[in-house]
Amino acid sequence: MYVCNPASPPEFLARISGVIFDCDGVLVDSRDANRMYYNLIREGIGMLPITPEEEDYVHMHAVGECLDRIIPAERREEAEEVRRNLDYRDIFPYIFLEDGLVELLETLEGLGVRMAVHTNRTSTVELLLAHFEIDRFFSPVIAAGALKRPKPDPEGVHRILADWQCPKDAVAYIGDSALDERSAAAAGIAFWSYKNPGLAAAMHLPDFDSLRVCLSGLAAK
Structure with missing residues (x-):
């Protein structure tokens, strides 16, 4: 597993055109x-x-x-x-936003990378995103209440991919739990673990600043 390191940003970041975020434990400390x-x-x-x-x-x-x-x-x-x-x-x-999150979202937006949320929250995720004024970054927002089968089933990821019409190898899922890992794997997209190196992931993110700096470095090339 690659640990995100600005000193040696991985080449696969250059082909990412969409990032899916889990909510609890990733966007927010809740x-x-x-x-x-x-x-x-x-x-x-x-x-x-x-x-x-x-x-x-x-x-x-x-x-x-x-x-x-x-x-x-x-x-x-x-x-x-x-x-x-x-x-x-x-x-x-x-509830608190994760450190470095807003700066990362702004960087992804500036690079033209699409962003979505896929969460096992049932009905409060839109309220939460609006409260922290980050709802503008995400489309679509997929909550468990809108699905027949919540995570780890890949139904939510499949909905996002269908909405974006992006190839699977251009999309990554950032999550912190085994449910996120399994959902990404079942959908056939890359999984990036956030603050949880014990998960099976293509990349581990110790923090959002590391990913932001990696992306900024690639964009500058």
């Missing part, structure tokens, strides 16, 4: 917010906070799958009622 959100649901029906293992799970999966995992089946309707009465915007102060 781990604390996700834990808070699901703990509020559990608290609302008198349950204890989620465990560390459950926290890992809810950070990656769609909300329906998360509730299946952390709420007993006989209490799902109670949990759904609590969830319907939560305002996700109240959690925004606990």
